[in-house]
Amino acid sequence: MPIPLLAVIALAPEARSRLEEAGFEVIAAEAGGRAGAIGGSGARAVRAVLTNGSTGLGAEDIAALPGLEIICALGAGHEGIDLAAARARGIVVTHGPGTNAACVADHAMMLLMAVARGVVGADAAVRRGDWEGARQLRPMISGKKLGILGLGTIGAAIARRGAGGFGMPVAYHSRTPREGTGWLHLPSAAALAAWADFLVVATPGGAATRHLVDEAVLAALGPEGFLVNISRGSVVDTRALIAALQQGRLAGAALDVVEGEPDVPRELTELGNVVLTPHMAGRAPEAAKAPLGLVIDNLRAHFAGQAVLTPVA
Incomplete structure (x- = not known):
């Protein structure tokens, strides 16, 4: 039966x-x-x-x-x-x-590039006929420092894409160093954020990592830094993230996951320096x-x- x-x-x-x-x-x-x-x-x-x-x-x-x-x-x-x-x-x-590590890693790199190069805003500007308004100077990705928060299977796949495809120096934070990677292990999320140009969240969710990316980590990432989250929305303090983005203390964020999803805070949807996708990184x-x-x-x-x-x- x-x-x-x-x-x-x-x-x-x-x-x-x-x-x-x-x-x-x-x-x-x-x-x-x-x-x-x-x-x-x-x-x-x-x-x-x-x-x-x-x-x-x-x-x-x-x-x-x-x-x-x-x-x-x-x-x-x-x-x-x-x-x-x-x-x-x-x-x-x-x-x-x-x-689904390869699929999630691909999506993470897509989000990273989209938010850094302002793809969503540029596309919207071109569609409304504002060609010149879309031609802003936007940061490069190649050679920038890539920080991975959580170097599991997905984190390692993201690191390989950044290092191999874009020549990005890679550092990471996890509870213990991962042997044989050749990448720099840093002792805390804040230390990693202070080092990185792009901070990609790839750590598991749950109580142990809730709001691991808090106001202090976002401050360490700084006004020229970008946050990408393909992990769980709970890892990032959403209120602290919104405040940092609104006040120009963070350059931008690209989020596949959000606390309380599928309900997304209106403040996030109204920000031009945010790229949002509906928890689809592993869907292909x-x-x-x-x-x-x-x-x-x-x-x-x-x-x-x-x-x-x-x-x-």
């Missing part, structure tokens, strides 16, 4: 078909139906949950699913999953580190298949009594 799997995130028809072909009965609970699905009559039968880092699965949800054995996060993030509640029940938690046809494939491999391994491939440590 198919194994009941509750999906608390939206699934494309192809993704649902792949899960069903792999032997799972998919119960969709996205778009406001999550509470009903978790608390409904079929909840006792659910043995697996598919979620992602930002949607997560809380302790109350876990408690309402007595048959739950495994929670799979689609992608690397898992900050919204209550790991303590899962471990207390012996529930396995997996994620997908590195499955080429990148879509690998994360779900890893989820299916983890599910198959678990229900075959084997060790999962990518457990959350």
Whole structure:
């Protein structure tokens, strides 16, 4: 019989078909139906949950699913999953580190270039007939200092693109230095921001990194510095960022993620030195298949009594 799997995130028809072909009965609970699905009559039968880092699965949800054995996060993030509640029940938690790293790194470099070169504003000016107004002097990227906050798989991919493609000196901050990179490790986020021309946030989300990029870090980055965030909106203090941008204490920001998304503060949308994309850095046809494939491999391994491939440590 198919194994009941509750999906608390939206699934494309192809993704649902792949899960069903792999032997799972998919119960969709996205778009406001999550509470009903978790608390409904079929909840006792659910043995697996598919979620992602930002949607997560809380302790109350876990408690309402007595048959739950495994929670799979689609992608690397898992900050919204209550790991303590899962471990207390012996529930396995997996994620997908590195499955969309190339796509996210490409998007990060696109955002970096777009905000530095003023692409969005220039495009708007040309479209309204203001050709000369669009021809402003904008900073180069080549040779500028690239700071990476969080040198995991994605951070390293961004660093390679900056160093190899644009000749950018690279430094990074993480809890421990990463052996064999050849890049400069700095002891704090503020020290990295003070060094960098571009600060790219690529660290995991969650309580440990909440508002890691705060007023002090933004001040260290300075009025000629640019911030790029392809990580989680919670890593950046949004109020401090808005104030720095409004007051000219930061040159610009390019954000794929925002605190409280999809609700974006009006102050951000009104700023001309901000580029915004809707949490789409990892979304591309080429990148879509690998994360779900890893989820299916983890599910198959678990229900075959084997060790999962990518457990959350």
